[in-house]
Amino acid sequence: MSTTTRAPIKLDPSSSLHPESIGQAKALGRLQGRRIMVVGAGQRKTVDEEPPIGNGRAISVLFAREGATVACVDIAQDAADNTCQQIISEGGKAFTDIADVSDPNAIAPCLERCAKQLGGLDGLMLNVGISHGLQLPNMTIESWDKNFGINVRSHMQFAQAALKVMDPGSSIILTSSVASQRANGYNPAYEASKAAQIALGRAIARAGEERGIRCNVIAPGYIDTPMGRDASRRRSDRAVTVPFGRQGTGWEVAYAALFLMSHESSYVNAHTLFVDGGHLSGIQRVPKG
Numbered sequence: 001m002s003t004t005t006r007a008p009i010k011l012d013p014s015s016s017l018h019p020e021s022i023g024q025a026k027a028l029g030r031l032q033g034r035r036i037m038v039v040g041a042g043q044r045k046t047v048d049e050e051p052p053i054g055n056g057r058a059i060s061v062l063f064a065r066e067g068a069t070v071a072c073v074d075i076a077q078d079a080a081d082n083t084c085q086q087i088i089s090e091g092g093k094a095f096t097d098i099a100d101v102s103d104p105n106a107i108a109p110c111l112e113r114c115a116k117q118l119g120g121l122d123g124l125m126l127n128v129g130i131s132h133g134l135q136l137p138n139m140t141i142e143s144w145d146k147n148f149g150i151n152v153r154s155h156m157q158f159a160q161a162a163l164k165v166m167d168p169g170s171s172i173i174l175t176s177s178v179a180s181q182r183a184n185g186y187n188p189a190y191e192a193s194k195a196a197q198i199a200l201g202r203a204i205a206r207a208g209e210e211r212g213i214r215c216n217v218i219a220p221g222y223i224d225t226p227m228g229r230d231a232s233r234r235r236s237d238r239a240v241t242v243p244f245g246r247q248g249t250g251w252e253v254a255y256a257a258l259f260l261m262s263h264e265s266s267y268v269n270a271h272t273l274f275v276d277g278g279h280l281s282g283i284q285r286v287p288k289g
């Protein structure tokens with residue numbers, strides 16, 4: 001038996017970027033005919049001149065490419081319209097619906113409007129999430145409640161309303177974060193609300209099972225989105241040890257969501273899928289020098 005170990009190679013980060021990772025893969029009809037709401041389908045504005053694609057926009061565009069009609073829900077009209085226009089310009093089907101999901105009275109009417117326009121509902125993708133980045137000593141009741149209102153309560157309300165109208169075979173997905181598992185972001189309202197989402201996802205799966213409706217959670221790691229760039233501006237050491245020498249892309253988050261939204265995952269339920277390159281499991285690159 002050989003006892004030699006392979007010498008580490010100098011890994012080029014681009015060697016792990018495939019057509020799927022950059023949103024250039026051929027569509028395969030994996031969501032043909034599905035009617036899906038994406039909540040938080042726009043993307044935030046940042047100071048970047050050429051911003052990367054955000055998770056919500058990548059998810060919406062990919063779902064449409066794979067054959068779904070997508071209701072693009074967002075608080076920001078221009079952000080949702082831009083996602084919608086990208087889908088339509090590619091020959092897909094989408095429309096915009098405007099709602100502020102921090103308002104508990106806005107959720108059920110939004111879901112009803114979208115389900116009506118879609119002609120039914122077989123998919124609910126809850127991507128919306130906010131972070132104020134306040135450390136514990138500076139936390140305010142207002143900020144805490146706003147984080148939980150958007151990141152957790154709105155998801156509970158959307159699921160409650162969706163379970164009333166969805167048929168068997170439908171799928172619900174929540175978007176948590178690796179921040180749900182650790183405190184290194186010094187961001188307790190975000191971390192606690194993202195951890196709560198994982199328990200909420202299980203509760204939704206419990207409630208949906210008897211109607212044949214699945215619910216899963218995706219938990220992205222360090223992703224190069226406008227949101228990720230804002231977080232990196234707050235904390236420059238945020239992503240120095242990322243696996244494969246690069247952060248993830250919005251498309252890579254979208255492909256994980258695509259699997260959980262499609263019938264390919266028909267026996268995957270109440271699961272949390274980390275999309276972090278293995279970072280949380282200790283797969284970290286130690287920067288040289």
Ligand SMILES: NC(=O)c1ccc[n+]([C@@H]2O[C@H](COP(=O)([O-])OP(=O)(O)OC[C@H]3O[C@@H](n4cnc5c(N)ncnc54)[C@H](O)[C@@H]3O)[C@@H](O)[C@H]2O)c1
Nearest residue numbers: 040042043044054055056075100101129177220223225228
């Ligand atoms: N980028 C990362 O590194 C990273 C890592 C882990 C998890 N996530 C999660 O990914 C999700 C967001 O990713 P993104 O790239 O789409 O972010 P984003 O901030 O670019 O987009 C979020 C969208 O939600 C909308 N929104 C905000 N408040 C709203 C409200 N009250 N009502 C309705 N819409 C509202 C915004 O207008 C925006 O279009 C969040 O749940 C976030 O926690 C991101």
